[in-house]
Amino acid sequence: MRRGKFITFEGIDGAGKSTHLAWLASFLRDKELEVIVTREPGGTALGEQLRQLLLDHRQAMHAETEALLMFAARREHLAKVILPALERGAWVISDRFTDASFAYQGGGRGVPAARLEILEQWVQERFFPDLTVYFDVPVTISRQRVQSARVADRFELEPDLFFERVRQAYLQRASQFPERIKVVDGSLPLAEVRTALAEAVEEFWSSHAPSR
Numbered sequence: 001m002r003r004g005k006f007i008t009f010e011g012i013d014g015a016g017k018s019t020h021l022a023w024l025a026s027f028l029r030d031k032e033l034e035v036i037v038t039r040e041p042g043g044t045a046l047g048e049q050l051r052q053l054l055l056d057h058r059q060a061m062h063a064e065t066e067a068l069l070m071f072a073a074r075r076e077h078l079a080k081v082i083l084p085a086l087e088r089g090a091w092v093i094s095d096r097f098t099d100a101s102f103a104y105q106g107g108g109r110g111v112p113a114a115r116l117e118i119l120e121q122w123v124q125e126r127f128f129p130d131l132t133v134y135f136d137v138p139v140t141i142s143r144q145r146v147q148s149a150r151v152a153d154r155f156e157l158e159p160d161l162f163f164e165r166v167r168q169a170y171l172q173r174a175s176q177f178p179e180r181i182k183v184v185d186g187s188l189p190l191a192e193v194r195t196a197l198a199e200a201v202e203e204f205w206s207s208h209a210p211s212r
C-alpha cells in the first residue's frame with residue numbers, strides 16, 4: 001500500500017533545484033502533511049557512503065560500475081526510506097532519482113538505455129515517481145552557477161559537452177513521459193521559476209490531495 005506521493009527534482013548541476021526543494025517542502029508541510037526530504041545518490045547511511053565514492057574526483061570508475069552503484073544506493077534508499085515513508089502516508093521529495101541515471105550514466109557516459117532499463121526494472125519493478133519537476137537550463141548558465149559555488153565533484157569536472165548530452169537526455173526523457181515530468185525553465189529569474197513550479201505543484205495537488 002502506497003498512501004503518500006513521491007516527487008522528484010531533476011536538472012543538470014547548477015540548474016537551481018535545491019533552492020526550490022525547500023520551498024516545496026514548506027508548501028506541503030503547510031498542508032499538514034508529513035514531508036520527507038531526501039536525495040540521491042544518498043538518503044541512507046550506506047547510500048551516503050556510496051555517494052562519497054561516486055562524487056570523489058580521485059576515484060575513477062567504469063561507466064557501468066557507476067551505473068550499478070547508483071542503482072545499489074537506490075535499492076537501499078527505496079527499501080529503508082522511500083517505501084516505508086510512502087506506506088505510512090508521508091510525502092517524499094527526492095533531490096534526483098532514476099531520471100538522473102538515464103541522463104548522466106545514459107546520456108553523459110553512454111551506458112545503453114536498455115541496460116539502465118534492466119536495472120530500473122530490477123530495483124523498482126513498477127515503482128515510478130508520481131511527479132517529477134525537471135529544471136531546464138542551458139549548459140553555459142549552469143556552468144557559471146557551479147563555478148561560483150564550491151570545489152567541483154567528479155561530475156562537475158566533466159566538460160561542457162558532457163552536460164550537453166546530459167541535458168539532451170533529460171529533455172528526451174521529459175518528452176517520453178510528459179504526464180509525469182514537468183519541465184520548468186530554470187534560466188528565468190528565481191521568482192519566475194518559483195511561479196512556474198508553483199503552477200505545476202498546484203495542478204498536481206488539485207488531483208492528488210489526500211481525502212480527509
Ligand code: TYD
Nearest residue numbers: 013040041070096097100101104105155156
Ligand atoms: P547533486 O545532486 O548535484 O548534489 P550537489 O548539489 O550537492 O552537487 O550531485 C549529485 C551528482 O550525482 C550529480 O552530478 C548527478 C549525479 N548523479 C548521477 O550521475 N546519476 C544518478 O543516478 C544520480 C541520482 C546522480
